[in-house]
Amino acid sequence: MNLPITIIIAFWLSSCKQFEITRITELETTSVTLNNNQVVASGNIIDLAESGISDYGFCYGENNIPSIQDNKISLNACNKTGEFSAKLIGLNAFKTYKVRAYAISNNNIIYGQTLQLIVNPTSINVSTDSVNIISSKLINLKGSVSGIGGINV
Numbered sequence: 001m002n003l004p005i006t007i008i009i010a011f012w013l014s015s016c017k018q019f020e021i022t023r024i025t026e027l028e029t030t031s032v033t034l035n036n037n038q039v040v041a042s043g044n045i046i047d048l049a050e051s052g053i054s055d056y057g058f059c060y061g062e063n064n065i066p067s068i069q070d071n072k073i074s075l076n077a078c079n080k081t082g083e084f085s086a087k088l089i090g091l092n093a094f095k096t097y098k099v100r101a102y103a104i105s106n107n108n109i110i111y112g113q114t115l116q117l118i119v120n121p122t123s124i125n126v127s128t129d130s131v132n133i134i135s136s137k138l139i140n141l142k143g144s145v146s147g148i149g150g151i152n153v
Helices: 002-014
Strands: 026-035 038-047 055-061 071-074 082-088 096-105 108-111 115-118 125-135 138-146
Touching (some): 055 082
Antiparallel strands (some): 055 096, 096 108, 096 115, 125 138
């Protein structure tokens, strides 16, 4: 009578499957700020896959869901979790941009959530170097625009 119970228990134990837990890379886009006419994006690497990250940074553009095929700031390889940030360059004033963090791990691209930024420069300095009156209806002004950080005017 104990033999059938032993067979059933042995069969039950041998039918259990072993599960493998695979870690994946997880990250988030934490903020995008315009301060002193410089745009800074911040993110956080929450967890790493065993293989680490071969590239990470931020991608951004005027479309709703930016990808690494759009503008990107690459921060190269990484093997630790934690916060990171980078200055975004080449942005145009008075435009709306979408920004999100990205990481590449095991040839997979992982994106953080998309955040929106409207680029409104806080201070633009315009100076006139020379004035040349050509006619009563035409004036040639030469000058410069400064104080805009990485923002194009």
